[in-house]
Amino acid sequence: MALAKPSVGLLYNPAVPAVLDAAGTLVDHIEVIPDRLWYDFGTGAEHRFSHAHTAIAELGRFAGRHAMIGHGIGLSLPSAMPIDEDLLAEVAASHRHFGYRWYSEHLSMFLAPGGSVPNAQAGMGLPVVHDAELLEIVGRKVELLQATLGVPIALENGTIFSAVPNPEMSEPEFMNRLHERTGCKMLLDLHNLYANMRNLNWSPAEYLGALDPEIVIEVHVAGGDPLRGHYTDSHSRRSPAVIWDWLEEWGPRFPNLAAITFEYHESYHKRIGLAGVVAELEKMHAAAEAISGAPQPTPAFA
Known part of the structure; x- marks a missing residue:
């Protein structure tokens, strides 16, 4: 039995409307960061x-x-x-709208208690300790999210610059x-995996x-830049060629893969260009067609 064709889409940013107006027929879905639809003045405001x-x-x-998609x-x-x-509650209201x-959310830590600040922003996703205690913490919150939103929840693998030992x-x-x-579920960010391979x-x-x-x-695809000896998930370029190789090889092995999304930051729209974004969409469609045409593999995971 052949797999269903995953939808193809973009992570929404202020530059994406121009892409949608010019080449919207290539976009099946839009992925929305609801946090970018409001200004949050903090818990004490x-x-x-x-x-x-x-x-x-x-x-x-x-x-x-x-x-x-949220x-x-x-x-x-x-x-x-x-x-x-x-x-x-704001996320739930965005979902209703x-x-x-x-x-989806990230398997990274963005908030850390700091003195009198109850929810200090770390400024970037910090690595976490994959242990039973974290499994309990995340598990309870995932269950709350599922009950609140009433849709599937997925977590994204993160970019790690300093690995937690042992x-x-x-x-x-x-x-x-x-x-x-x-x-x-899992949102498999292949570019984050690429960054962790390099770093x-x-x-x-x-x-x-x-x-x-x-x-x-x-699946997320994206591109980045080196910075001071590290490779960053800056969403600043088109996807590296090896990411398409991984998607071609591994995509047909994921029987529930429903979407492929290209991420880029609006500040790099001029660098990538409309033609570059369209080229990414076309490559995603080709990958999705190949996945849908591949025979479903016999499950080997136990």
Whole structure:
């Protein structure tokens, strides 16, 4: 039996409307970061959230023509503190407005308690310790997200610049066990894996081979830049060629893969260019067609 064709889409940013107006027929879905649709003045503010009504209206122009997926950055599920219920309520309101097919967050820590600041922003995704304690913390929050939003939840593998030594379990094992406990899916960011290969000498074949293929619901592709001896997930270029090789090899092994999404930051739109974004979309469509035409592999994961 052949696999279903994954949808092809873009992570939404202020430059994407120009792409959608010029080449919207190549875009099946739009992935939305709801945190970018409001200004958050912090937990102590009298009026905490100020909504970006112009941005919401602009996004709404495309919501009827494209499927919508939610991709959050603010809930920081691995943080050892209660989930921010006010922020979760804003995410839920965004979901009611746009109707996300599923909702993803990151398996990275963005919030850390710091003195009198109850939820200090780290400024970047920090690595986490993959152990039983974290599995319990993340598992409870995933279950709360599932109950609140009523759609599948996925977690994205992160970019790591400094590995945690001697983890209790690998990242793929953690993702597998989280899925066993909660049904949580995985957003497999191939560019993050590429960055970890370059920075930490990770083996992509070992990483992907250790994943339960059933859990992967979405794939991200992107490009980045080196900076001071590290390779960054800056979303600043087209995807490296090896990422397409991985997608060709591994995509047909993920029977529940439903979407492929290209990420780029609006500040690099001029560098990549409309033609570059269109070329990425065309390559994603070719990959999706190849995946849908491939015979479903016999499950080998146990």
